[in-house]
Amino acid sequence: MAEITFDGVTKIFGDDIRAVDELSLHVADGEFMVLVGPSGCGKTTALRMLAGLEDITSGSLSIGGAVVNNVLPKDRDVAMVFQNYALYPHMSVEKNIGFALKIRGDSKSEIKRKVGEAAAILHLTDYLERRPKALSGGQRQRVAMGRAIVRSPQAFLMDEPLSNLDAQLRVEMRLEIARIQRILGVATVYVTHDQVEAMTMGDRVAVLRAGKLQQVDTPQDLYDHPANEFVAGFMGSPPMNLVRCHVRPGDDRVEVDFGDQTIELPWHYTSSHELPASGLDVVVGVRPEDVIITDASSPNTIKTRVERREALGAEILVHLSHLDSSADALANEQGALRDISRRSSLVAKMGPRVQVAVGDVLSVQISPEHAHFFDATTGVTLRKRKP
Amino acid sequence: MSERSAHMSVMTSSAPRVRRMTLRRRRQVAGFLFALPAIALVVGFIGVPIGQAVYYSFTQWNGLTSTWIGPSTWAQAFHNSNLWTALENNALLLLAVPFALGLPLGIAVLLHQRVAGWRIFRSIYFLPTAISWVVLGLVAERFFAYQGTLNSIIHALGFSHVNTNMLGYESTALSALGITFVFTMIGTNTMLFLTGLATLDPSLEEAARIDGAGSWRIFRSITLPHLSRFIQLAFVMTVIALFSALFSLIFVMTGGGPGYATTTMEFLIYQTGFNQGDFGTAALYGLILFVLTGIVGVVQLRLIGSNE
Amino acid sequence: MTTLMTPPKESDSSNKSTRPSRASRSKVGRWVLFFAMMVIAVVMLYPFWVMIVTSLKSEAQFLAGQGFSWLSWKNLSATIPIGQEVLSSTIVCSASILIILVVGLPAGFAFSKLRFRTSTAVFLVIVSAMMVPLQAILMPEFVNVTKLGLTGGYFGAILVYAALGTPFSVFLFTTYFRGVPDELIEAGIVDGLSYFGALWRLVVPIAIPAIATVTVLQFIQIWDDLLVGLLFIQNTSERPITVGLAVLAAGRTTSIPELMAGSIISALPAMVVYLGFQRYLVKGLTMGIDR
Ligand SMILES: Nc1ncnc2c1ncn2[C@@H]1O[C@H](COP(=O)(O)OP(=O)(O)OP(=O)(O)O)[C@@H](O)[C@H]1O
Ligand SMILES: [Mg+2]
Numbered sequence: 009m010a011e012i013t014f015d016g017v018t019k020i021f022g023d024d025i026r027a028v029d030e031l032s033l034h035v036a037d038g039e040f041m042v043l044v045g046p047s048g049c050g051k052t053t054a055l056r057m058l059a060g061l062e063d064i065t066s067g068s069l070s071i072g073g074a075v076v077n078n079v080l081p082k083d084r085d086v087a088m089v090f091q092n093y094a095l096y097p098h099m100s101v102e103k104n105i106g107f108a109l110k111i112r113g114d115s116k117s118e119i120k121r122k123v124g125e126a127a128a129i130l131h132l133t134d135y136l137e138r139r140p141k142a143l144s145g146g147q148r149q150r151v152a153m154g155r156a157i158v159r160s161p162q163a164f165l166m167d168e169p170l171s172n173l174d175a176q177l178r179v180e181m182r183l184e185i186a187r188i189q190r191i192l193g194v195a196t197v198y199v200t201h202d203q204v205e206a207m208t209m210g211d212r213v214a215v216l217r218a219g220k221l222q223q224v225d226t227p228q229d230l231y232d233h234p235a236n237e238f239v240a241g242f243m244g245s246p247p248m249n250l251v252r253c254h255v256r257p258g259d260d261r262v263e264v265d266f267g268d269q270t271i272e273l274p275w276h277y278t279s280s281h282e283l284p285a286s287g288l289d290v291v292v293g294v295r296p297e298d299v300i301i302t303d304a305s306s307p308n309t310i311k312t313r314v315e316r317r318e319a320l321g322a323e324i325l326v327h328l329s330h331l332d333s334s335a336d337a338l339a340n341e342q343g344a345l346r347d348i349s350r351r352s353s354l355v356a357k358m359g360p361r362v363q364v365a366v367g368d369v370l371s372v373q374i375s376p377e378h379a380h381f382f383d384a385t386t387g388v389t390l391r392k393r394k395p
Numbered sequence: 396m397s398e399r400s401a402h403m404s405v406m407t408s409s410a411p412r413v414r415r416m417t418l419r420r421r422r423q424v425a426g427f428l429f430a431l432p433a434i435a436l437v438v439g440f441i442g443v444p445i446g447q448a449v450y451y452s453f454t455q456w457n458g459l460t461s462t463w464i465g466p467s468t469w470a471q472a473f474h475n476s477n478l479w480t481a482l483e484n485n486a487l488l489l490l491a492v493p494f495a496l497g498l499p500l501g502i503a504v505l506l507h508q509r510v511a512g513w514r515i516f517r518s519i520y521f522l523p524t525a526i527s528w529v530v531l532g533l534v535a536e537r538f539f540a541y542q543g544t545l546n547s548i549i550h551a552l553g554f555s556h557v558n559t560n561m562l563g564y565e566s567t568a569l570s571a572l573g574i575t576f577v578f579t580m581i582g583t584n585t586m587l588f589l590t591g592l593a594t595l596d597p598s599l600e601e602a603a604r605i606d607g608a609g610s611w612r613i614f615r616s617i618t619l620p621h622l623s624r625f626i627q628l629a630f631v632m633t634v635i636a637l638f639s640a641l642f643s644l645i646f647v648m649t650g651g652g653p654g655y656a657t658t659t660m661e662f663l664i665y666q667t668g669f670n671q672g673d674f675g676t677a678a679l680y681g682l683i684l685f686v687l688t689g690i691v692g693v694v695q696l697r698l699i700g701s702n703e
Numbered sequence: 704m705t706t707l708m709t710p711p712k713e714s715d716s717s718n719k720s721t722r723p724s725r726a727s728r729s730k731v732g733r734w735v736l737f738f739a740m741m742v743i744a745v746v747m748l749y750p751f752w753v754m755i756v757t758s759l760k761s762e763a764q765f766l767a768g769q770g771f772s773w774l775s776w777k778n779l780s781a782t783i784p785i786g787q788e789v790l791s792s793t794i795v796c797s798a799s800i801l802i803i804l805v806v807g808l809p810a811g812f813a814f815s816k817l818r819f820r821t822s823t824a825v826f827l828v829i830v831s832a833m834m835v836p837l838q839a840i841l842m843p844e845f846v847n848v849t850k851l852g853l854t855g856g857y858f859g860a861i862l863v864y865a866a867l868g869t870p871f872s873v874f875l876f877t878t879y880f881r882g883v884p885d886e887l888i889e890a891g892i893v894d895g896l897s898y899f900g901a902l903w904r905l906v907v908p909i910a911i912p913a914i915a916t917v918t919v920l921q922f923i924q925i926w927d928d929l930l931v932g933l934l935f936i937q938n939t940s941e942r943p944i945t946v947g948l949a950v951l952a953a954g955r956t957t958s959i960p961e962l963m964a965g966s967i968i969s970a971l972p973a974m975v976v977y978l979g980f981q982r983y984l985v986k987g988l989t990m991g992i993d994r
Contacts, residue, residue: 061889063419078417082895094886098908108894111904155894425898426817433810433829433873436802440844440866441832447843458846502743510736518978519744525977526750527927529949530966534750536952537757537959542768544753581747590985639836643929643945647952661838668842669934678842685839692834 010072010162010195011037012058017067019053019219027053029219030067035163038193040186042210044200046242050219051199055165058197059088072162087156089166093148095140095155102127102136105154112159126158129188146177153185157192164189164196170205182208203243207231215239237387240293240380246325248293249354252384255290257283264292264379266330269310274376281381281390290390293380296325299356300373301364309371314364315353326364328372329353445685448678456675464675472679480655481663481680484569485687488637488659491573495580495633496626502581503588504614517589524582528643535575536562536648565656568649572657575644580636584629591625592618627694634691638684660684758964765960775960782957783965788944789972795857795932795943796925799864800918803872806865807917811876812906816888817898826877833870837863837930845934853935860935860943864925872917879913880906916983919976923984926973944969 012035019028028050035041043051056062057069060081068075076084087108096104103110105126106119114122127133130150140148149169156164169185170178186209189196200206206213207227215222215230215238223235234240240248256263262273262283277283284290302309312328330353356372364370381390416424453468454461472478502520506513523531538544539561549557561571595618603613619626642661645651651658651666658666661684668677757765764770779785813819814826837844844863845854853859883906891901907914932946942950948965951957977984 059893063417081892088893090886094890111895422817423819426813426819429809429813432806433869436806436866436869437829437832441835444840444843448840505740508736516740516744520747523750525973526970527945529929529945530970533952534753537753586985639838647949664838674842681839688836
């Protein structure tokens with residue numbers, strides 16, 4: 009049994025730097041948990057507390073059911089992969105990988121066998137004699153992985169292990185790490201600030217912001233049902249469009265004002281969401297892929313103008329502004345400048361063959377089933393909990 | 396917090412006491428234990444003797460028994476002309492410092508030109524650094540002796556009626572000691588300056604040359620400022636050596652004489668303690684030397700500190 | 704640094720000069736330079752020349768100022784117990800350096816990576832002890848060591864050398880370990896090392912260059928030292944070579960050619976170490992200022 013439980017774990021540096029704030033999180037045995045969040049949000053600190061490299065200010069932390077708050081790292085039986093790999097420079101790859109086993113007192117033949125296995129999984133067999141200095145970045149990364157996996161520990165802890173690799177290698181190693189974790193079935197806490205890694209690797213993803221846990225969910229749930237504006241804006245690339253609007257919930261539909269243009273959304277939002285009384289502000293979120301171009305004759309469209317166009321090959325990102333200046337002015341006034349995530353313009357993701365040019369006037373629709381509503385002041389989702 | 400730890404102690408009460416220490420605390424305890432032998436050695440063999448020296452400087456002490464005298468020991472010490480002679484000798488030897496820095500600086504600049512065989516020259520110049528000052532003192536004695544090399548050179552230059560015996564006369568012995576000191580410092584200081592020059596970005600020099608600066612100009616405005624930290628360090632090391640490393644030279648070359656002509660503070664301490672058996676006064680002199688080097692030492696600490 | 708490794712071609716500066724007159728001047732300059740360097744070399748080699756030439760005379764030949772013989776070398780061991788003295792020097796040197804390393808490495812590790820509450824202040828105190836000359840505390844030190852009964856054999860001198868060398872080694876190791884990433888130690892600790900294990904199996908192997916620096920510097924310092932050996936080793940039969948030579952020289956009754964022969968022997972080990980490890984020596988001297 010090697011589940012991991014954070015129970016109200018708090019870390020305060022100095023007098024008032026709350027690096028991790030009342031973190032409660034459960035990682036099941038064999039689960040791949042990704043900790044994601046912007047720089048400085050406390051991911052590394054959470055991981056270091058788990059490894060025993062940092063004291064816990066308050067709360068309790070258990071591995072495999074036993075509280076480990078004051079247990080030394082060497083007695084926790086967790087393996088950690090560091091961002092800069094921290095390979096032992098004076099040892100060969102083989103010695104690096106086998107070091108923990110040697111400390112543990114495994115027999116020579118046992119070490120050799122396990123190192124051989126790990127090296128085979130990681131395609132390092134040809135490099136066992138080399139020193140870390142003579143390896144490429146990707147190879148070093150794999151040695152760091154190897155050092156963790158030979159131990160068959162209670163848990164793997166990884167702190168941005170791919171951030172020093174080039175983009176292509178990162179994609180490759182992403183799959184590789186996920187594959188190995190699945191083979192070994194060891195509970196893993198993986199820290200990253202890259203939401204693509206989070207989405208593709210995690211069984212579940214925990215989003216942190218300023219030391220506070222925002223949401224824990226499967227990647228798809230996180231994407232489809234972000235718990236608040238921050239998660240909505242953080243997960244997904246390009247991020248969700250978040251627009252501050254008036255809404256008027258009615259019996260058969262929900263009317264949303266984009267400036268002086270109005271669109272209608274299906275009525276079921278009034279039952280699934282706690283929309284405010286008529287005419288009040290909410291933040292409406294729409295993913296770029298849910299902004300759809302139609303022709304002007306269709307009902308329920310917004311007139312927009314193409315401000316910028318980014319061709320990414322497989323898709324085109326089109327930056328749109330709605331066609332009335334009063335809306336822009338209003339949005340600016342109400343804080344578009346203050347909070348960048350609330351933009352007055354929309355970003356739409358389109359297929360590569362769509363013919364648009366800067367200055368074009370487009371009519372766009374919002375995919376009716378995929379609108380998100382957030383409280384305009386707290387940013388919390390207005391969606392009701394599933395019964 | 397207290398509620399938590401109470402809870403914790405219940406859970407782990409069977410474990411040994413250390414188990415309940417926080418990780419940070421355990422790291423600190425390990426750190427302290429690791430530093431302890433060094434602390435003990437330094438405190439026991441350097442710290443404590445400083446304190447004892449302060450105490451004994453107020454006593455009459457022969458190494459076995461001491462009698463408290465009080466502050467008058469200090470007043471008395473400063474009335475002793477030997478102390479003033481030694482201090483004066485130290486002060487006069489300070490005149491050697493510019494040479495002990497200037498010559499190595501010149502040599503380092505020469506080496507830095509990298510003419511053919513400069514590596515061999517470098518090794519040759521540094522070689523005397525490895526030799527004990529006892530041996531260098533022996534050689535220097537040969538150099539200055541009546542039948543020594545210095546007189547041979549003078550005769551070879553045509554002054555056959557001139558005969559020197561610098562170590563034999565009060566007026567010249569200190570100069571001979573100073574010259575020897577300069578020689579012994581050449582290797583170390585050259586090494587320092589050469590390292591400094593190696594860290595000088597050659598493109599700076601080229602840029603200045605393109606701007607039309609002459610060699611002297613370049614040396615003044617680029618090389619010297621760049622070397623300033625190294626010169627400061629060399630200065631401090633040289634002065635400290637002057638105050639506390641001449642013992643070997645004096646011991647074999649002059650024994651402090653003739654008279655007290657080459658008795659410096661450090662040699663005076665040795666003589667007062669071990670030849671006259673006046674341990675109390677010797678301890679007092681030690682404190683004076685301690686203050687003198689302390690002043691220089693503070694300068695060096697600030698040098699090191701400013702680079703951390 | 705690279706400039707030290709790869710000397711520029713000889714014609715470098717003249718090539719870069721645009722005017723031919725400068726080039727020719729610099730050629731003359733180069734010869735002047737070379738001549739100056741030769742002169743300095745002669746001066747710096749003078750001690751070796753004196754030692755060698757003088758040692759190759761008998762006492763009578765030395766006084767007469769001419770002639771050569773191996774007599775002084777043959778008589779050397781009768782005048783100076785050279786074998787015993789070299790052995791003493793070796794013992795004192797190795798033991799002192801061993802203590803300096805054994806004490807300095809964990810302290811450097813502690814001050815750089817395991818910092819405890821007062822560690823910065825303690826570190827500063829230890830480093831300032833570098834500036835205390837032995838002469839300043841000579842009397843109490845001598846009496847203390849004598850009272851402990853350690854001036855008979857080597858122990859007193861070894862401890863005093865160790866104490867005098869420790870501040871420097873602590874300073875050097877601390878500075879060196881500050882350059883080692885924390886993660887490296889942490890990786891070892893997560894891999895199951897205790898702090899002592901991390902010290903012994905990670906820190907020490909990584910510190911080999913720093914260890915070499917401390918060893919070389921201390922070896923030369925202790926091998927060449929007179930004062931401690933003179934006072935803290937009372938048994939004449941356990942005298943280190945430097946002390947033996949100094950005492951004979953100060954006595955002024957010993958044949959100078961034989962003294963010179965002894966000097967050569969005493970100088971050899973330090974010179975060998977020195978030529979072999981010059982690199983580490985330079986590094987140690989400029990530690991903290993050149994990085
Ligand atoms: N040793 C420390 N002392 C004081 N503050 C610290 C310490 N370590 C981290 N912090 C602070 O705690 C907060 C969280 O840091 P942490 O390293 O956990 O962030 P992170 O999420 O890992 O960021 P990144 O993605 O940039 O690595 C930051 O504000 C940081 O400045
Ligand atoms: Mg981090």
